Amino acid sequence: MTPQAPTPAYRRLSVEERRAQLLDAALSLFAHRAPEEVSLDDVAEAAGVSRPLVYRYFPGGKQQLYEAALRSAAEELRHCFDEPREGPLLPRLARALDRYLAFVDQHDAGFTALLQGGSVVETSRTTAIVDGVRRAAAEHILSHLRVEDPGPRLRMTVRMWITAVEAASLIWLDEDKQPPAEELRDWLVEQFVAVLGVTAGRDAQTAAVLAALPPADG
Secondary structure: OOOOOOOOOOOOOOHHHHHHHHHHHHHHHHHHOOHHHOOHHHHHHHHOOOHHHHHHHOOOOHHHHHHHHHHHHHHHHHHHOOOOOOOOHHHHHHHHHHHHHHHHHHHHHHHHHHHHOOOOOOOHHHHHHHHHHHHHHHHHHHHHOOOOOOOHHHHHHHHHHHHHHHHHHHHHHHOOOOOOHHHHHHHHHHHHHHHHHHHHOOOHHHHHHHHHOOHHHO
């Protein structure tokens, strides 16, 4: 008789591994469907586990799972703007936007649901998670500008630009991802320079920031 190959031993996942598996499954679903359209049964099926197991790790049900998945996505978005403070500013900003737009592209409907709100699972906590991403992005950009104590006009300018990036991303998805991501990125970088220039006409701190940019940034 031909000996049979041994059956691979079942490996029990650790608590951290199982939780990560469930979050990955949830994120994949939320990336392509609005949160209210995703059920715990959908998550269980995507992860290849039972519904009771999902409840074991997320006893708060869908709300707890959604918030955990949202925090995981928010952490990934925060890293989009985490660029080394080396070299000219605008290429750094372009690389950060490349990562941001790649995230938008990959998560599509989930990104739209996340930023547009109105979901049945939206709460003050989920709103705070999204707002935290915006504030973190603003802090990263101000750090790239080498500003330790930004005044209200400069801080407002940066936060307004981040809002414009979000709005452009949503419109980009609605327009079947046109223009191409690279063109959209360059346009957003040019807008950043433009809004800084407008603010510089009214704010000495912003004017000093622009004057300090190296020639490579134009």
